[in-house]
Amino acid sequence: MIQDNPALIAAIRDRFAHVDSCPFQGERIFFENAGGALTLKKVVETSGFYAAIPDNPGRINPAGQGTQDVINRAKTDLALFMNAPSGQFFAGESGTELLFRLIRTACVNAPEGGKVIGSSIEHPATRSAARRWAGISRLDYVNVPHCDATGLVTAEDYAALMTPHVAVATILHASPVTGMGMDVAAISKAIRAVAPDCMIIVDGIQHAAHGQMDLDAYDVDGYVISPYKVFSRHGYGIAWISDRLSSAPHDMLIDAPATGWEFGTRDTGSFATVSDVVAYFDWLGGEVSSETEPRKRIEAAGRAIHVYEAHLTNAMINGTGNLPGLRDMDHVKILAGEDNPAREGLVSIVVDGMDSPDVVETLNRQGIRTHTRKADHYSGNVLTPLGLPDCIRISLCHYNTEGEVAKLLVAVKELAAQG
Template sequence: MIASTPGLMEAVRGRFAHVETCPFEGERIFFESAGGALRLKSVIETSAAYAGYPDNQGRDNPASGALMEAIARGKADMRLFLNAPGGQVFVGESGTEVLFRLVRTAALGAAEGGRMLGSTLEHPASVSAMTRWADVTGRELIRVAHDDASGTVTAEAYRQHLTPDLRVVSIVHTSPVTGMSVDVGAIVAEVRAVAPECFIIVDGIQHASHGAVDVAGIGADGYAVSPYKMFSRHGYGVGWASDRLSACPKEQILGGAAENWELGTRDAGAYATFSDVVAYLEWLGGQVSDADDRRALLEAAGHAIAEQEAMLMRGALSGVGNLPGLKDMPGVRLIGGEAVEGREGVVSLRVEGMESGALVSHLRDHGIRVHIRKNDHYCGNILGPLGLEDCVRVSLSHYNTEDELRRFLTVMKDVTGG
């Protein structure tokens, strides 16, 4: 575990910018990683360097060659991170835009007729894309109900709605509100057993920073991530599409490669900063394992990250030392249950008799950064069925410490009188 390896936590935190202080308000604990993780210092340096290069790709000069090398290396690192030996990896405007393109291409490329299927657990990025392209293609869109109590959706719930005429299915890997993960592989297997030609698109945006990603093992046709949630920066999204999805007609320059997903000149710095993330994960994997294969190092890093975050989640829910956990504090209502297993870095809550906005402000005044989520177009799918207008989301990552958690629980104990 990261925390139990001497010096490792300090080394991890040393690779990130603004770990303990905000440049605008001073010292603070960062429990808002689901809204955008801390940035690697290497990412910041790389971004600045590539933003300054005036040269373009595809020219006959060393600078252009270096940009092309960075893009090729970035794409190779994306494949390595995703474990995607086949298909195409590409950079888009954002994770949301990538999801829209994957869903649109699947909906227009699938056989005519049939139905589309998603779930009520999903983020509006995929829900909106599925709704839009079901409407355009004249297909019925069915949404599998998630379980309010557990904060997730199961393969069994999907199974009840599977029919051979399914054309596109969407799955969220982890909910950004409940923090609960989904057994994507099991759902994909269920879908393939009934509708083998169906295109399956996975929203991995919340999951990607909390453990290893394995698109080859999942068996879907599309996967999307947002690098700003996985230690990189804003301004781009990363997508993967299977060979058969890439073969479908899509927007592209006439005469270009048929499998190409990218339009126009992409930012070489986006690829380079993704390589920075992969390099960090390789380093971390080397600190917690004896692996020497690059993919094995990434898997070791993913396991260590998941283990560290499970320890933090266990402490947040059940307590640390003599401090009670959230589940034992009077008046605290947890969104999506009390389970640690399957929870990836997020716990959302309400305190009886206290407005969520007031709790966010109170925690901020005590140097703890969290975020309010409201019953709106972003989170109404989770909060609406519970009859809640808002909640407070506390989102951690592997760079957070037990001491930071202890400080959070101390403030919450005072708030609740627990």
């Protein structure tokens, strides 16, 4: 496992840019991964290479054909990475833009008298799109309340409000506020047990960096990620859609292929960097297992990442060495409970007597990068029911270390004197 192999941790960290220092700040610990993970050095190199190529993919010349091959290969790599034996992948402006597009298409094609179901834990990327297009399409919107104490919504919660008229459903795979992962396969199964033809669309943006994805097991129609949150770069999102959603009437150019969803010229570099990410998971899987098949190595990497990040969050909550954990600090409250097996590399806290932005700034001055979540249009659905105006989000990835966690605990412990 990763936590038992210092040489592997060093090798992992060596593959990422700015792992322990910021070009603007200097030395720092990066616990702001939910806002955007670190970028693979190979991604930086690949981006620069393709940014210099003037040719359009697909043109009948060596560069045009070569770049199209790179895009096609990346889509094959995505199918391997996310275990998608059917359907198609395409890129868009961002994960949020793609979720709006998929949800819009599903809603405008829903039958009259249909319903849209989603949960209160969801990021506004899906909640906003579902409510807007349910209204425009004259569909009833059904809200599934999440549990404030655990930060979760379950299959049973969805099942309690399901009817055969539900035509569109949205699911959040992991919350960027509570850090909790939802059981997508179980929720999808509960939805299809009542409404088998429902179009199900998943926001996988927060989950992607923290473990494997298995679209074949989920039985959904859409799944969206933001590559900058899974070790690639900013500027685009990636969507997978089922064959059924692919063929649904959607925005497209006149006389274009009926299942085409892409608009304009593709950015070869964005697709090429996705292949870099998949290659990284393949490499890591080979380091933590003896698997020889690429998909098996990717699955092994996902399991190892999950175990190691659980190790780090447990150290943060319960303490490490002679340092008390966050749960043992009287001035700290942990959102969604201290013992929550659904947690995916994220701990959100509040500090008694201090506004969260002040805590984040205090930590930042000590070279510890965290982030404030406020009860605004992004996080109010989680924080307002808890009576909280804000919280401090501490988010990590598998390139973080227990030593970094220890430095955070020392700094948070010292906040007691300021609160």
